[in-house]
Amino acid sequence: MQVEPDRDASDALLEQIHQALENATPLRIQGSNSKAFLGREVAGEVLDTRAHRGIVHYDPTELVITARAGTPLSDVLAALDACGQMLPCEPPSFGSEATVGGMIATGLSGPRRPWVGAVRDFVLGTRLITGSGKVLRLGGEVMKNVAGYDVSRLLVGSFGCLGVLTEVSLKVLPKPRHCLSISLDLPPAQALDTLTEWGQQPLPISAAAHDGQRLYVRLEGGEGSVTAAHQRLGGEPLDSAFWAALNEQRLAFFDEGLPLWRLSLPNNLGPLTLPAEQLIDWAGAQRWLKTDAPDIQSLAQALGGHATCFTPGASDTPFQPLAPALLRYHRQLKAQLDPQGLFNPGRMYAEL
Incomplete structure (x- = not known):
């Protein structure tokens, strides 16, 4: 497969949006379509973000990376890994061509989420094209700029219904110095009780799952703390590939x-x-x-x-129905950012 060069295609995206506004044509925003199975079907002209790609700025000393929406997520992860850093929320890809924009739009987080935070917790700023054809810069590239009513984080999990994300700045963290995964032969009830007890103790746990037969736990941190935790908890060593298989739904x-x-x-x-x-x-x-x-x-x-x-077509309402008050807020936000209902109409809810 031919690899696309990094480039700024925001002008082309903006032009397509202006044409859609003139023609009252809805747009179906997509990257690699690796997560197209989530949500309701959308009818509209395809707006493909993948031509708008590339890492705009990465400063390992500042723990911040900025990338265009069409950038393959694998490119970002590789750049971080080369500097001993990571996206702590472990977003799943569901495909080798998954994009940064898709990561933000779906807001899915991996096994480490309860211990470090979700995707939205690492979003510092974004660039967005609204349904009025306006280009907005939201937030920034440092934590002190992220305060108050943070629209950037509202975009996380919005499934492209609020605008076309063109760029995002993310906080990153150093990779753990040591990692060890273990499994224990515990039934589900005992495993959950045990995890509750462990959660009240200073243990370096960064993932915990149970498949109905065994409890799986990941320990991360300094070598001494991980070794001490393993000696305390016991369990058999586990191939760390288990967590990627869980995250990517390959189990x-x-x-x-x-x-x-x-x-x-x-x-x-x-x-x-x-x-x-x-x-x-x-x-x-x-x-x-x-x-x-x-x-x-x-x-x-x-x-x-x-x-x-998560199964296409199995439910007419794949997302949890909203309470009337929440639906009203969603409609008001949609009306502000996409007044003509241009972007991904009905992807999340028929009313939107």
């Missing part, structure tokens, strides 16, 4: 079959009787279910969380 649990649901729940719920085979992640705060049972979103809401369907 056997995710094989084709029943619809896949992601439940985001309070982390103190403990064992749950759910109508499905489940995989527990984030020490219990994220539960993956394989089920065709009805009313999964109602169940999640009753538990104080929300549910998202």
Whole structure:
């Protein structure tokens, strides 16, 4: 495959948006389409961001990287890795061509999320083309510029419904000096109780999952603290590739079959009787279910969380329905940034 050169294609994106405004033509924003399975189907002219690519600025000493939206996520990760740094939130790719813009639009975070934060916690600033054809610069490249009503972070998880992201600045962190993964033979209920107990102690845990048979834990930090934690917790050494397989949904649990649901729940719920085979992640705060049972979103809401369907076509409302007050806020924000409803209409909700 021919590799596209790094270049600024923001003028071309802006021109396409102006033409869409003149013709009242909706636009379907996409990068590599690696996460197109999420959300509702969108009808419209394709606006492809991949020509707008490249790392604009990277200062390892300042722990900040700025990249255009169409930049392959793998390019950013490689640049960080060469300097011993990382995106702490471990965004999944679901494909080798996943883009930085897609990472922001979907807002998905990996196994480390409960211990370091989500994608939105590392967004410092963005550049955005609104549905009125205006170019906005939001936030900045240092933490002191990120305060108050931060629109940049509202873009995370907005699935392109608010505007065309052209550039993003991200806070990065040094990679851990030492990493060790272990597995323990614990049933789910005992594993969750144990994780609750461990969570109250100064242990260098950065990931915890349970597949119904065994508890999997990742320890990260200085070699001494990791070694001491391993001696204290016990467990058998585990290939660290497990976490990438979990994050990219390559484990056997995710094989084709029943619809896949992601439940985001309070982390103190403990064992749950759910109508499905489940995989527990984030020490219990994220539960993956394989089920065709009805009313999964109602169940999640009753538990104080929300549910998202990851299987295309399995649900007319793949995202948790919004309460009337929240829907009103979403509509008001959409009206401010995309008054003609140009971008990804209906991708998240039919009302938007």
